[in-house]
Amino acid sequence: MDFFISPAYANAAASTGPGLLDFAFPVILLVLFYLMLIRPQSKRAKAHRAMQAALAKGDEIVTDGGIMGKILEINDNAMTVEIAESVVVKVRRESVSSVLPKGTLKKI
Known part of the structure; x- marks a missing residue:
């Protein structure tokens, strides 16, 4: 079967493990999710509760x-x-x- 697909060999020197960027990307996504969705919604809800309390x-x-x-x-x-x-x-x-x-x- 080697004539259809050439075999791939792992380069032992290139496998250094997970880098800093692999961990930073999900953290950045969570921070953006908080800043763009959760925080504005909680501010709106707080203002709405204050308005209802002041009726x-x-x-x-x-x-x-x-x-x-x-x-x-x-x-x-x-x-x-x-x-x-x-x-x-x-x-x-x-x-x-x-x-x-x-x-x-x-x-x-």
Whole structure:
């Protein structure tokens, strides 16, 4: 079978073992993964938790479902939101995606 594939012989002098670059590449990948994905996501989550903790009566909000309204009453887990005149719904505190500037609902 040697006439189809020439035999390969290992060069004993060239096999020095794994180099520094073999270990550095996965470490560099992990650092990049942390800096580009994990750290920004944790910063966003921290800012979102702070926004939800700072909710107060009278704030104008948007829920995850896209419902816009004004907070009438707020408890630990739920809040009462007026979405139209005399239309009141109860939503969970965690479903708030953003707080609108004051007066936004009157402009819409």
